[in-house]
Amino acid sequence: MSTENAGQRPPAPDYGIIFNNDGGYLKHAEFPMSVEDLLERIYGPLAGTQVGALSWCVGVEEAHWPSDRLPMIGEAEGRRYLSVRDMRRAESLRAMFDADADLYGQLVRRGHQMGLGVYASVRMNDNHFWSDAERRVKPLRPEEMAATERPHLTAFRKRHPEWVLGEGAPAWAATSWNMAVPEIREYTLQRIAEACELADWDGVELDWQRHAFHLPEEDAYRLRYTLTDLQRAVRRLTDAIAQRRGQPFHVIVRVGASRETNRRVGYDLEAWIEEGLCDIVVTGANSGTDPGVEVEAYVEMMQGSQVRLYPGFDSHGEWGRGHLLPAKQWREAWFRGLATGFYERGATGVHLFNWHNHVHAVRPLLQSLGAPNTLRRTAKVYAAVKRHIRDRGELRYGAERDDRLRGEVPVDLLHTLMGGGPRFRIGVYEDVSEAATLELQVDLDHLSPRDQVAVELDGQRLEDPVRRSPAAEEAANPADVSENTWLVWPLVPAQVGKGVHVVSIDLLERDPRLRPPIVVRNVEIHVSYLNGGNASTGGI
Template identity: 25%
Template sequence: MRYGIMLNEDDTHFFYTRNSWQRLGEAEIRAFIRQYAGTQVTDFLLCCAGRMVDYPSKVRDSWLDKYDQTEENGVPVNYRDNPVVRGAHRLFREEGLDFYAICIDELRKIGIRPWLSIRMNDCHCNDEPASFLHPRIFHEHPEYRRVTHRPPIGYFDRCFDYARPEIRQMMLDSVEETVMRYDADGLEVDWQREIFCFAIGHEWEGIALLNQFMRDVRAIVNRAAEKWGHPIAVCARTLSTPQAALDCGFDVLAWAREGLIDVLVPTPRWATTDADIPVELWKRLLEGTGVQLAPGIEILQKSTPQSRLIATTVESVSALAAQFFSFGADKVYLFNYMDAPEPEKDAMARHAFARHAEYPLSPQGYPRLLRTAGAPETAVSAERRHVVTYADVGPVWFRAEQEAALPLTAQADGSPAFVRVRTGDIPAGAAVEIRLGTAAAGGLTVYANSVPCAYLRTEPVYPEYTDNPAQVFRVENDGHLPPFLVVEILAHGQEAAIDYVEVHVLPVGCEAPDGHA
């Protein structure tokens, strides 16, 4: 099916958010899935294995093994009160239910394609001596880690090394166990958890290893398809750009050409959305392969690497979806957009924004998000906030601070500073504004695609993506705006530091703050 939302459900969320419920059984599982009926969600990806496997596994450690564990890495442990471990124990053991089998069945009943997702190199809590997220192999085989030539320093040094045949075989066994246990429509191999799969400097050698690994995955999935009697698709989640993916060992274009994948998800990692994913380049490179492109959208949004962590808004997700569809995306992919059954306990609850209708996981925002972001006609016609962000991850030599478009400085001598904003299609008659976050007191001169922009007002930015107020300028919309706005910013007499840039698109007929439509 063309267009729609691919929604990822992570491997801890359901257990974590519902373990405290007095009743937790099949009815609650089915109700959880049924909330997505009638939305634009077409594909639901159930992460069933990260560092731990969620279901009772014969090839890797599971939550149930953690429930039984009393010692780890020489440390006494008791994980029985951990909400994730306890939740899995309640369902799989006490209730005798298989969470994933029930989800798959209910998803098919409401017309959504069920997928399974495996995180290929998750390393949550890797720097702790013991954790409910640590499998035994992590402690028993430190030689399997990607950095062994020196003591581990960075967060990702303890990720597994896919140059080790033991690691590749373990993960292939996990793939086989999963697709043979559950009758799903697709399998996702999630390389964004984590991208650091080889010893430093051995990424290029890793390309051939991962190419063969993906051939083996495809062969396993094809055998599962024979068992279940229907095709099973393969999706790969990878870095935002082709070069970054290849630099880390992921030759995803070779996977596409060889027919090893059916869906590709270029995406940021976690710290922010990436508003500059080159969808038009990916589409050209994938032409003729039949592979669908589903650019990923994360839950957090930052303009600079130094910005505070705040979630997206429904309007900024709509903007990304509109932009992606305009450049040819087949679907959009939402990561970390799980429901919040008890909003007051949501991770963002300490921030007032979490109680606002623009918050995408709020009771008002979540249904609106899932009925807007999945199709060009709804996303393009919605209110949109196109916020300039940055790529948050890359190979070990990547520096986000050097690559980020912001902050930038308009010099006092009047020489222009430039920033490009991807907007995608903008309907004729829509009001378009540029917001520039700056502490500069003096006026700025702004052009969009060589056309002067009139100053409208100065106002605070909400949520607080910047501490600076925003100077707001009108963009003349003649109905023929290109899908990129190249913004020129000129200061006069004193330099102006800009740390936030947004193009705000108000739907046709929506009243803008200064009265123009």
């Protein structure tokens, strides 16, 4: 099936950075917040940055607007809230509409005055439900919904426990909608349709990754056509809006970082691109940042189309703790390294999710991540992909089920029969100059002075490293040693050319006094310059 208007739609602009905001700013001032105060909080921090588009979350399950068919924010709780923050958000929003404020019209116009695209962002299957008795300890079960009062836990969902995933998803996502149910797709389309008509948006962002449990786990691939059905319905809707307005109405989809993730969740992205069902593909994890974006594969899918790729960064997960560099310094260098690689491999821009609560702290990144030229000669960390899986006893066990599927760390370092241990692939995506300072850093947990390991870079055995303990480098820490040890090798540009490098680690001898294995936690190549901050703070 193809979409009739695919060849007639103009491509979406190149935005550099698309900045998602979940609407939480409504909690940041005392009730009642004014529209002008909200707009200043939204757009003030984005001025003078490389952000080219804002995607504004217009609600989770309840509508963030008056609706004749959908419950409005606060109704699920009878407007009696669990916290002052929740009350501020819901009641300030309601007060704006009670005063006949054109909230979303003003939101779009202010963004356009700044030269930004403005999108309505719809979370396709958000699940932030917790049981009242054991909040944030045990997830809500479908059979508990009817007797539970929680934000966004609507009467419609309570009436239909048979339409949620139940045992077809991890326990914390058991109350997520089953998108194979036709009534749920119709209901979701209604939410999207009403959101799209709130203002003269530049388009709509369908956040499929919030949260990425839409179909029974064992059937997701076979039922993927049902998600494509909804995607087609949305494209028909947006085409009608575009025709009526006489201007484009673009569709952004936020999906997984890899083809395997998409298959496991049920996204038939190849069909969506082939049929012209989206204009921009954003990648994101279900939880945290997924750096393992298959950029080349996605760009190949997009050949011959006008669809563009924006790999995504989240604020959760790998956020810079536990490294030799201070967390903020490491984090900025890691994001710069990822963005450099994404651009070099064919991405158009980047998408930032959940950064709004850190917007002032990440301003240097907002001024540099939006274009390759502002990333040149800046400090970067190129790292092996880390896969994190929560313990079974944690509330959100299973949240990362489909994220970072090819993560190479952490991994136990074990004896092998034939010699040779794990191998780690690290892409370096710049021509490193002679002025650069280069290091290979390997983080090993439970390493004893008696342990012997051999490390190779691209098949060449490295000499003995410098051993550094994080505790010894923390001024406030009285200890000289930590449970983990970093092995550090200085490198020269000839060892770190542009391309993918392979680091191999082999366990030669293990201290017999220790029971746990050595664990390889991080493998990183660091590139820094004398003035290794942001090369430029200008625009795109």
